[in-house]
Amino acid sequence: MAELAFFSGTMDSGKSTLALQMHHNHAARGRDGLLFTSHDRSGEARLSSRLGLSVPAQEVTPATDFWAEVVERRTRGRAVDYLICDEAQFYTAEQVDQLARVVDDLGADVFAFGIATDFRARLFPGSARLFAMADRVEVLQVQALCWCGARATHNARTVGGVMVVEGEQVVVGDVDTAHEGDEVGYEVLCRRHHVRRQTARTAQAAAPSPQTLGLLAESPEPEAV
């Protein structure tokens, strides 16, 4: 039976890589699929993984109608067995409902991939609807890590390495650049450090200097009372 599956994880947790792997495995068995994405970092109408793979995909805009896309292709005699939908957090709730209908009424599998929450830890509209409508929700197996070593569960937006909480919900960006000056970037954090707004850079700045640590090490232990 066809299914709507949602693969969710923080930024940099391997979602696009998994999307491309699933596409490869299904295509290798002779199934016909369509690839969709929205606002990919590598440019319009591309689905790219940080591991280096990048393939053409259809860009999803607010005008995209998934139901119409699949019906139109099938009317032209082309098979559509599955849809790969990356960056699904940016889709509208209506588009997610169209995907559910494609599964239920047209029997095509839909595999959607996306981050659950934005830089303020609020659900994206597409992800919220996917959590509500998916047959299956899976959290990515490869854990992205916070600077403290704990599992990263949240996405922080940074300017010059400092976490910000004001701004538009959608700002395309990446996690692995130096983010100097007023450049916008992202960093994945555990909940504790997201709540405290402590990024790698601010934590480093707040850490006692080696000199201070040396002084602390030399100071006598407080006497037991």
Ligand SMILES: Nc1ncnc2c1ncn2[C@@H]1O[C@H](COP(=O)(O)OP(=O)(O)O)[C@@H](O)[C@H]1O
């Ligand atoms: N140089 C590298 N060597 C090995 N693995 C890498 C390298 N760079 C990135 N990765 C892996 O790729 C993952 C990010 O994959 P990607 O599919 O682009 O993530 P997402 O779509 O979730 O943002 C990282 O979590 C890491 O496991």
Ligand SMILES: Cc1cn([C@H]2C[C@H](O)[C@@H](COP(=O)(O)O)O2)c(=O)[nH]c1=O
């Ligand atoms: C947290 C957050 C992220 N984004 C953007 C930044 C990236 O372009 C994508 C996520 O891509 P990835 O493949 O999962 O790394 O989303 C955003 O626009 N707003 C946010 O709050």
